[in-house]
Amino acid sequence: MIKSIYNNILEGNSAGVTSGIEQALESGQDAGVILNQGMIAAMEEVGQRYENGEYFVPEMLIAARAMQAGLSILKPHLADDGIKPVGKAIIGTVKGDLHDIGKNLVGMMLEGNGFEVIDLGVDVGPEQFVEAARENTPCIVGLSALLTTTMPGMQNTIDQLGEAGLDSDIRVMVGGAPVTQKFADEIGADGYALDASSAVSKAKVLINSLNN
Ligand code: B1M
Secondary structure (H helix, E strand, O other): OHHHHHHHHHOOOHHHHHHHHHHHHHOOOOHHHHHHHHHHHHHHHHHHHHHOOOOOHHHHHHHHHHHHHHHHHHHHHHOOOOOOOOEEEEEEEEOOOOOOHHHHHHHHHHHHOOEEEEEOOOOEOHHHHHHHHHHHOOEEEEEEOOOOOOOHHHHHHHHHHHHOOOHHHEEEEEEOOOOOHHHHHHHOOOEEOOOHHHHHHHHHHHHHHHHO
8 A cells, every 4th residue: 555655656646645545544554654655755766766867857746746635635644633832833945945845744743743833835035034933933943945056045044033133032943855964053053853753853842942
């Protein structure tokens, strides 16, 4: 079943992905296993095929659509109900970058763990992050980047948040495939997370450092 979800994402077959996920959930399969072994693994293979010249942008795009369709089915199963709000998190993909699957997943997991999530979308400039942060302090500001060329936008955003005098009311968390702890330290981010579940634990630590 997991293999069929994986293959349907590779083929960009949204209907196959959603029905595969529904069947897997009905048969008691764990949502985390479906996500990691079926869906995220397939997106990694898509990236590999793109690098090898077997896939081009259109194939990446239809795979991404199938992934998003699957995520919308999986969302209620990733979110735990009845958790009281732990704090606010503003999230967005930085300027020039249109990749949003990972950012959306981080948002879903944060929501599922009691955060109020304000999603600014993709291609978000530093000034938009600053404006949203001003209106929502205290909060986590989560920056996502998937392109090496857009990573410097994280530095710009952190600099502008600092210039706006928001340092003591916010904590900045960064993530995305090319982002590392080393890079996060270099640009003065408060936290880095490798994936969506570690983003939740990191966000909890960061929000506690603001509340205390
Ligand atoms: Co693009 N793309 N893409 N792409 N794409 C990559 C990123 C690439 C690595 C592919 C490759 O060459 N192997 C490559 C980047 C190379 C580089 O910079 N070094 C690349 C390229 C080159 C491009 C274009 C330039 C291609 C072109 O046009 N010539 C172009 C750029 C467009 C732009 O942004 N301006 C482009 C376009 C696209 C599509 C639009 C077709 C599509 C995106 C659709 C969408 O997002 N709605 C797309 C896709 C799908 C990919 C790959 C195949 C998959 C990305 C993905 O969704 N992964 C990707 C290859 C790859 O990553 N293997 C690739 C699944 C997702 C769950 O993982 O996003 O890593 P990820 O998120 C993870 C973690 O990183 C982390 O948690 C998430 C969940 O575990 N995380 C955070 C993410 N954000 C976080 C924030 C946090 C914390 C953790 O705190 C705030």
